[in-house]
Amino acid sequence: VTTSVDRLAAIATLPKEERGEGTNLGNEVGLRMQNVSFRYEDGVNVMNGFSFDFKPCTITAVMGRTGVGKSTLMRMVPGLISPQEGEVAFYNNSEQASASALTRCNVAYVPQGNSLISGTIRSNLLLGDPKASEEQMREVLRIAVADFVLDLPDGLDTPCSESGGGLSEGQAQRIAIARALLRQGNILLLDEATSALDAETEQQLIANISSLAKEKQQTVLFITDKCNLRCKHCSVYGSAGYKQRKFEDIVEDMKYSYQLGSRFIDLEGGEPTLWKEDERTINDLIDAAL
Numbered sequence: 001v002t003t004s005v006d007r008l009a010a011i012a013t014l015p016k017e018e019r020g021e022g023t024n025l026g027n028e029v030g031l032r033m034q035n036v037s038f039r040y041e042d043g044v045n046v047m048n049g050f051s052f053d054f055k056p057c058t059i060t061a062v063m064g065r066t067g068v069g070k071s072t073l074m075r076m077v078p079g080l081i082s083p084q085e086g087e088v089a090f091y092n093n094s095e096q097a098s099a100s101a102l103t104r105c106n107v108a109y110v111p112q113g114n115s116l117i118s119g120t121i122r123s124n125l126l127l128g129d130p131k132a133s134e135e136q137m138r139e140v141l142r143i144a145v146a147d148f149v150l151d152l153p154d155g156l157d158t159p160c161s162e163s164g165g166g167l168s169e170g171q172a173q174r175i176a177i178a179r180a181l182l183r184q185g186n187i188l189l190l191d192e193a194t195s196a197l198d199a200e201t202e203q204q205l206i207a208n209i210s211s212l213a214k215e216k217q218q219t220v221l222f223i224t225d226k227c228n229l230r231c232k233h234c235s236v237y238g239s240a241g242y243k244q245r246k247f248e249d250i251v252e253d254m255k256y257s258y259q260l261g262s263r264f265i266d267l268e269g270g271e272p273t274l275w276k277e278d279e280r281t282i283n284d285l286i287d288a289a290l
Contacts, residue, residue, distance in 0.1 A: 022105035023097045025090050027217040029106055029186045030056040031077060032096075036086035038072055046072050047083070056092065059210055059220040070223045071112060074191045077221070078107045090187070108185035110193040114172050121149055121175060122156040128182030140181040143208045145201050146174035169196040174205070181212070188213065190222035 031054040039045040046069035054060055062070050075081045076088045079100040088099040090106055097103050108128075116124050125137050137156060141147045148171065152158045160166050167175070173196050180188065188209070194202045206222075213220050 018101050020102055023090075023102050024105050025092045025095065025097065025103075025186070027186055028056040028092055029219060030054055030058075030091050031099075031187060031219065031221075032087075032089050032091060033073075033076075034087050034089075036076070036083045036088060038069070038076070038081070038083045049086070051086075054219060054221060056219055057213070057217050059213060059222075062221060062223045071191055074109070074111075074189050074221065074223065077187065077189055078104045078109050106185055107187050107189060108180040108183035109189040110173075110176050110180045110191060112191045112193075112195075114169065115176050116160055116162070116167075116172050118160070118162040120154075120157050120159055124160070124175060125156070125179050125182060128179040129184070132182050136182065137178075140178040141175075143181055143212055144174045144178035145205045145208065146171070146178050149175070170198075170201070173197065177205070177209075181209075186216070186218050188218055188220045190220070192223050194222075194224065 033050060033052050033054075036047055036050045037045070038047040044067075046067065050069075050073075062073065072081070076083060077099060079102075082088075082099075089096050090099065090103050091097075117127075122137070125140070126132060128140075129136070134156070138147070138150065141149055149156060149158065158166075160172075173193055177190065177193055180190075190209075194205060197205065209220060212218070
C-alpha cells in the first residue's frame with residue numbers, strides 16, 4: 001500500500017503535458033535529433049550531443065550496451081521525456097514539429113516489458129483503434145505472427161489478466177505489437193519488443209513489418225541486442241560489432257541487408273560512423289567491417 005501511495009504522489013508532482021489539437025504530419029514522416037543531451041535526476045548523462053536523421057520510410061535498428069541511452073531515445077520520440085539540450089523533431093516535405101504530447105498522434109510505440117491489460121485479447125487490440133473491425137484485427141495478428149490467437153478456443157475473446165497472464169511472454173509481445181499496428185501512427189517504435197521470440201519467429205515478424213512499412217510509407221525504429229537481426233536488416237552500418245564475426249557470415253548478412261535497404265545505428269560508439277548504400281558498394285561495406 002505504501003508503495004502505491006508513493007507512486008501516486010510521484011505522478012501527482014509530474015508537470016502537466018501540453019494540451020490542444022494534435023499535429024499529424026501524415027505519411028512519409030522523418031525524425032531528426034539535433035545535438036540532443038539528456039541526463040536523469042541522479043546525474044547520469046546518457047546522451048551527449050547526439051545527432052541523427054531517421055529519414056522518412058526507413059527502418060533503423062538501434063543497438064548498444066545497457067545504459068547507453070537506447071530506451072531514452074525511444075521515450076523522447078513520443079514526448080514522454082524531453083532533452084535538456086538540443087531538439088527532437090518530426091518533419092515531412094513541408095513542415096516540422098518538435099516532439100511533444102501534441103505530436104504523439106504520429107507514433108505507435110511498443111515499450112519494453114509486458115504492456116497488456118486485464119480483459120480479453122480483443123479489448124487489448126481495440127486500445128490501438130477502438131473502431132477496428134474483426135478483419136483488421138485478424139490482419140494485424142497475422143503481420144505480428146500472432147495468428148495463434150485465432151486457434152484458441154475463445155479466439156479474440158480469450159481472457160488475459162494484467163501483464164498478459166495466461167499467455168507466454170512471446171505471445172504477449174506479439175499481441176502488443178499487433179495492437180500498435182492498429183494505431184494510425186506513421187512512426188513505429190519497438191523497444192526490445194521481440195526479446196522473447198525465437199530467431200525464426202522474430203525474423204518473420206521483422207520481414208512482415210518491413211513489408212507493411214513500405215506499403216504504408218512508415219518509418220520504423222527498433223531496439224535489439226541480437227546480432228543476426230541487426231545485420232540482416234540494416235544497410236547503414238556503425239563500425240562496431242563485426243570484427244569478431246566470420247568473413248562468410250559478414251558477406252552473406254551484408255548482401256541480404258543491402259537488398260532490404262534498412263539502416264543501423266550503434267549508440268555505443270558515441271558519434272555514429274555511417275556508410276550510406278548510395279555512396280559505397282557492397283564490397284566497400286564488407287572491407288570496412290573487417
